[in-house]
Amino acid sequence: MxxxxxxxxxxxxxxxxxxxxxxxRKGPDLQWAPAEPPRRNAAMPDARTSGPTAGxxxxxxxxxxxxxxxxxxxxxxxxxxxxxxxxxxxxxxxxxxxxxxxxxxxxxxxxxxxxxDFPTARDCGSVRADLLDYARQWVHWYRHPDRALAGRRISLDSRARPALAALYEEMINRPRTEAAREITRRAVARGELAPAVRSSTLPDLLVGAMSTHWESTPEGSRARLRRTFPAYAETLVDIILAGAQAMPPRP
Amino acid sequence: MxxxxxxxxxxxxxxxxxxxxxxxRKGPDLQWAPAEPPRRNAAMPDARTSGPTAGxxxxxxxxxxxxxxxxxxxxxxxxxxxxxxxxxxxxxxxxxxxxxxxxxxxxxxxxxxxxxDFPTARDCGSVRADLLDYARQWVHWYRHPDRALAGRRISLDSRARPALAALYEEMINRPRTEAAREITRRAVARGELAPAVRSSTLPDLLVGAMSTHWESTPEGSRARLRRTFPAYAETLVDIILAGAQAMPPRP
Incomplete structure (x- = not known):
């Protein structure tokens, strides 16, 4: 597209x-391969359809x-x-x-x-596979402390710099927020979740919990956290999914 | 103490x-009062036991x-x-x-x-009351965009400034992380949650989801978000609690 x-x-x-x-943009170097080859989300920008600038x-x-x-x-x-x-x-x-x-x-x-490899949610066939794939991309992201720190810095630095803010919003924030919300929309379409669950809720919980856990871990304990983070992320997916599935349909 | x-x-x-x-430090100006008067958490520093420096x-x-x-x-x-x-x-x-x-x-x-009023988890008598109280403190925090922004900035600025980092860790991060983890420990002691739930998980999910939702909302839409944030926070509490309660006891 x-x-x-x-x-x-x-x-x-x-x-x-x-x-x-x-x-x-190449697909992320996942620690675990997703259940099936991910399909590129329609909301993601893609340069493949047009060649490099002539000359x-x-x-x-x-x-x-x-x-x-x-x-x-x-x-x-x-x-x-x-x-x-x-x-x-x-x-x-x-x-x-x-x-x-x-x-x-x-x-x-x-x-x-x-x-x-800024994490980007993808369709892996089920809501659980989608969330696990997204969680693993974030685990991979946090293996690179510079990337994680740059990602935090840019949204702050964007405040006083409209050109940076516009590019960041257009290239990173908006398409990835959209792709993450598709996880819930697909789950509702597949009958896996009730339509009462807002599309922002699952990614807010997953990405938010992972980043809060990372940020509140002192620097000295992060080497250990890198080892336990995959299991922690999987537990988060279990809790989020069980909680979302317990939500009653909209009255 | x-x-x-x-x-x-x-x-x-x-x-x-x-x-x-x-x-x-006075208690936060809550939008809704907690179910019962909060008891100050033992992990919080408190200046009441010692007077001001003489002179x-x-x-x-x-x-x-x-x-x-x-x-x-x-x-x-x-x-x-x-x-x-x-x-x-x-x-x-x-x-x-x-x-x-x-x-x-x-x-x-x-x-x-x-x-x-940097949000600080308190004992309100049940895990649900504790989480709602904590969520409401964060809703109140985000009503003051300067506070929210300052809170994000300080952890980044602390990286290159050891004196700032040590004070921030000692006065803000460590005691509040500890107070937030007490929510789960109390819930396990009351029999509300299985011991399998790690004490960091509930606050990671709640605080993380609220901050991610706030950060990914463009500036222009934040006035509207301020109105819907209390209901969103309550939904988060419902999902987190249902998810945590669905976790099996540790094998």
């Missing part, structure tokens, strides 16, 4: 042009390295220290390679989070 | 001296104004803009009044959050 349905809220150097030029040189090996470096620099130094200079140094590439590819820090940072 | 049980992790200008001098002038009218101003300045300007100058200007008091009371920005900021 193209990004045409997202509405023209950004100018030409914004998300729409970004959507045409970002490389294809732009592509080096597929540079981009993953720059994305990792960008998230590392941003997580550690915040927006104040997030410069093309710092990212180029961290990635070991020349600054021109960055200027050829990204219009500015906003585009580079949001592209990096988008391409580094 | 005194803070003696918290361990000597700070120097004399740190949390232990702060605990002796902060004014008594320090107290003006009870100044402190609430300074706390509100401090949280406002910090929420808007972050740690970089959080100076005694800016807080004094915002509060309409002289800088000497601040220097007389607080040793520095860390102490002022953490005291402010501590005194401005």
């Amino acid at each position: 193209s990004a045409g349905g997202m509405g023209p809220t950004l100018d030409d150097r914004g998300a729409r042009s970004l959507l045409r030029t970002i490389p294809v 732009r040189k592509r080096d597929p090996l540079i981009e993953p390295r720059v994305f990792e470096a960008a998230v590392r620099v941003y997580a550690r130094a915040g927006w104040g220290g997030f410069t093309f200079d710092a990212v180029a140094r961290e990635a070991g590439v020349g600054k021109p390679a960055l200027y050829r590819r990204w219009s500015g820090g906003e585009e580079l940072l949001v592209s990096a989070l988008h391409n580094l | 005194s803070a003696g049980g918290m361990g000597p992790t700070l120097d004399d200008r740190g949390a232990r001296s702060l605990l002796r001098t902060i004014p008594v 320090r002038k107290r003006d009870p009218l100044i402190e609430p104004r300074v706390f509100e101003a401090a949280v406002r300045v910090y929420a808007r300007a972050g740690w970089g803009g959080f100076t005694f100058d800016a807080v004094a200007r915002e509060a309409g008091v002289g800088k000497p009044a601040l220097y007389r009371r607080w040793s520095g920005g860390e102490e002022l900021l953490v005291s402010a959050l501590h005194n401005l």
